[in-house]
Amino acid sequence: MSTKILAFESSCDETAVALLIRDAQGAIQITHRLNSQTALHAPYGGVVPELASRDHIRHIRTLTEEVLAESGTPLEDLSAIAYTAGPGLAGALMVASAFAQALGFAYQKPLIAVHHLEGHLLSALLSEPSPPFPYVALLISGGHTQIYAVEGAGQYRLWGESLDDAAGEAFDKSAKLMGLPYPGGQALEDLARQAQNLPPPSVLRELPRPMLYSKDAMMSFSGLKTAVWHWVREVPRGQESAHYPFIAHQFQEAIAAVLCQKALGVCAQSAIRRLAICGGVAKNGYLRQVLQSACAQQKIDLFFTPMEYCTDNAAMIALAGLYHLEQARPAGAFSIDPHPAMSTLSI
Ligand code: KG4
Ligand code: ZN
DSSP states (O other): OOEEEEEEEOSSSEEEEEEEEEOTTOOEEEEEEEEEOHHHHGGGTSOOHHHHHHHHHHHHHHHHHHHHHHHTOOGGGOSEEEEEEESSOHHHHHHHHHHHHHHHHHHTOOEEEEEHHHHHHHHGGGSSSOOOSSEEEEEEOSSOEEEEEEEETTEEEEEEEBSSSOHHHHHHHHHHHTTOOSSOHHHHHHHHHGGGGSOOOSOOOOOOOTTTTOSSSOBOOHHHHHHHHHHHHHSOTTOHHHHHHHHHHHHHHHHHHHHHHHHHHHHHHHTOOEEEEESGGGGOHHHHHHHHHHHHHHTOEEEEOOGGGTSSOSHHHHHHHHHHHHHTOOOOOSOOOOOTTOOOOOO
8 A cells, every 4th residue: 555645835935745655665756846935035135924925825736736747646545635834934834734724624634734843854864875763963954953863753852953043044144244145055155166266365264163162062153144244344345256255165164164063973972873964054065075074084874865855845744744644643733833932843
C-alpha cells in the first residue's frame, strides 16, 4: 500500500504545494511546485504581510492542480493533507490552513498541522544519502537560528539558538546596508565572491565573531550587523564597489566561523557524529565549504539539505506529515498558531 500526502506551505513569502508518495517498499517520490513572492516584496525591502496573503490566495489552487496533474493523483486517492500551522504571518498561514481544511472536509481526508521548524529539521532527510537518526541539525533560516539534536521524528532537543537576529536576518540586513535587494543572502554571497579578484582596500577590518568562545551553543548576530553598519559608513563616497565585496566577505567569514564552531560544539557535547544543515542560509556556498573542511577534520559526517529544499517549500511539510501519520501523533488539526514565540520545538 502506498501513502500519499498532499502538503501546503504559505507561512511567509512562498506559496508551495507538494505531493509525497511513499510506495510499499518505502521509496519516496515527491512532486512539488512553488511560487516565490520575492519580486513582489522587493520594492518594499521586506515582506509586506497583506500582499503575501493575497498572493498566496492567487496561486495556491493553480499550484495544487499542477502538482496533482503531474503526479496523476486524484484527490480521492490521498491518505492525508498536511499544512504549515505556524509559526509565520497570520494572514499568510490562514491561506494554506483554510485551503487544506476545505479539501479535507470535501474529500473526508485527515488533516495534519505541521510546525514549520519541524519541516526544516526533517528536510535534511531529503538529501542523498540521508542522515540516520540521531543527527545534529543546524537550522539557519530568515527567522530562526537554532541547533537541535534530532533524535527521531518528533524528538527534538534544542541545544542553542540566537539570542537576537537570525543568521538569515543578519545576511538580509547587512545586504541592505550595502544597497543589495531583498532578500540579500544570495546577493551578499555573490558580492563576497568578487573580493577574490580585487586588490584589498587600504583599511581592512576584521568583523566580530560574537559569542564564539561562550561554552554553550547560544549565538548573537545583531552586533555583527552593527559592525557592518559602522564599516559601511566609513567607506568614502564613490568607492563602494572597491570596498563592499570585502565587507561582504568578512561578514560571511565571521558568521560562518560562529555557526561552524557552535554546530561542531553540539556534535562534541552530544556525542552525535552527524551534522545536517537546513534552512535558507544552508544554501550559502562559503558556509558549506567551511563546514565541509571542519567536519572532515573532526570526522563528522556532514549532510546538506538539497538546495531546492533549503528555503521554504512544501516537500518538507509533506515529509513531516508522513511521520505524523505513521506515528499517529495528535493531529492538532483545524488550528493555526501564528504566535511568533512559537519558535522552538522540543521533545
Ligand atoms: O528558510 P527560509 O526560506 O525562510 C525562513 O523560514 O525564514 O530562509 C530565507 C533566508 C533569507 O534570509 C535569505 O537571505 C537566506 O535564507 N538565504 C541565504 C542564501 N540564500 C538564501 N543566505 C545566505 N546565503 C545564501 N546563498
Ligand atoms: Zn522556513
